[in-house]
Amino acid sequence: MADQTLDAAIDTYRSALTRIDRDRAKQAIAARLADLRPAIVLHAPLAVTLLSRTLTGVQFVDDLPRLDRLGFAPGRTDDSWIREP
Secondary structure, eight states: OOOHHHHHHHHHHHHOOSHHHHHHHHHHHHHHHHHHOOSOBSOOGGGOOBOOTTEEOOOEETTEEOGGGOEEOTTOOSSTTOOOO
């Protein structure tokens, strides 16, 4: 997706020098993505990845995802959450 506001927020994240600045930039990115409501992003700059709402346990520690906590929402045992473009 092409969005100048989102691109600016990602650039702000890239140039952030402190944890506080990164957190503010992440909030701006999250707010813009909430407005845009994309379904899934498979690849994005900065390793910004959006996940389907069927995933649970999405947590970050110092800007890195905790992969050991990821899981699927109850009742999801197939690949129906994958959407082809």
